[in-house]
Amino acid sequence: MKRLDLAFYExxxxxxxxxxxxxxxxxxHPEGDIIAKIVETEAYLGAIDRAAHSFGGRRTxxxxxxxxxxxxxxxxxxxTHTLLxxxxxxxxxxxxxxxxxxxxxxxxxxxxxxxPGVKRYDQTNGPGKLTKALGITMDLYGHSFQQDPLYxxxxxxxxxxxxxxxxxxxxxxxxxxxxxxxxxRDNPYVSKFR
DNA sequence: GTTGGGATGTACT
DNA sequence: GTACATCCCAACC
Numbered sequence: 492m493k494r495l496d497l498a499f500y501e502x503x504x505x506x507x508x509x510x511x512x513x514x515x516x517x518x519x520h521p522e523g524d525i526i527a528k529i530v531e532t533e534a535y536l537g538a539i540d541r542a543a544h545s546f547g548g549r550r551t552x553x554x555x556x557x558x559x560x561x562x563x564x565x566x567x568x569x570x571t572h573t574l575l576x577x578x579x580x581x582x583x584x585x586x587x588x589x590x591x592x593x594x595x596x597x598x599x600x601x602x603x604x605x606x607p608g609v610k611r612y613d614q615t616n617g618p619g620k621l622t623k624a625l626g627i628t629m630d631l632y633g634h635s636f637q638q639d640p641l642y643x644x645x646x647x648x649x650x651x652x653x654x655x656x657x658x659x660x661x662x663x664x665x666x667x668x669x670x671x672x673x674x675x676r677d678n679p680y681v682s683k684f685r
Numbered sequence: 686g687t688t689g690g691g692a693t694g695t696a697c698t
Numbered sequence: 699g700t701a702c703a704t705c706c707c708a709a710c711c
Contacts, residue, residue: 568706569693619693659692
């Protein structure tokens with residue numbers, strides 16, 4: 492399996508959000524890797540996007556990695572959960588793609604171990620759920636998506652993609668309705684609401 | 686040093 | 699449908 496190269500991550504953010512669908516996220520695990528297909532993403536267009544953490548060029552310890560090179564990990568904490576993003580845009584342009592849902596392809600036993608008592612489709616059909624299922628924590632903040640223990644390889648490209656408004660960002664003016672959410676049609680691992 | 690808020694998930698009624 | 703867990707971190711003393 493071929494790891495995605497830098498040129499892939501250098502695409503415009505909306506293109507990257509679409510292109511990431513179908514690719515395989517690989518999480519190294521001591522007893523066998525977890526491989527999961529990306530089936531839902533959301534684009535956050537940095538300085539011009541009121542819904543983005545980096546809106547207005549806001550540069551803090553939390554958003555710092557978004558200002559760096561594309562293809563790196565932006566993790567942040569949401570209440571009791573960690574959310575996983577792919578940094579995009581050139582250096583100085585704080586954009587990112589949130590990974591909202593994945594479909595486990597390999598390593599189901601380790602996914603199940605990380606999500607005890609949770610039924611199959613509920614294991615990874617949400618941004619906080621998938622990070623728990625794959626054992627992704629704040630430790631990976633700033634990590635490269637081209638290296639162990641978390642990287643992305645070429646997966647599937649033949650899929651039907653739909654777009655719609657992003658989830659969970661009320662009170663952000665017209666940015667609330669931008670169709671920056673992308674997902675694979677009819678995939679049962681896509682988070683359901685709206 | 687302290688306060689408050691959030692790109693969520695789960696349990697409960 | 700509502701409640702709340704419990705964490706990073708920004709903003710302000």
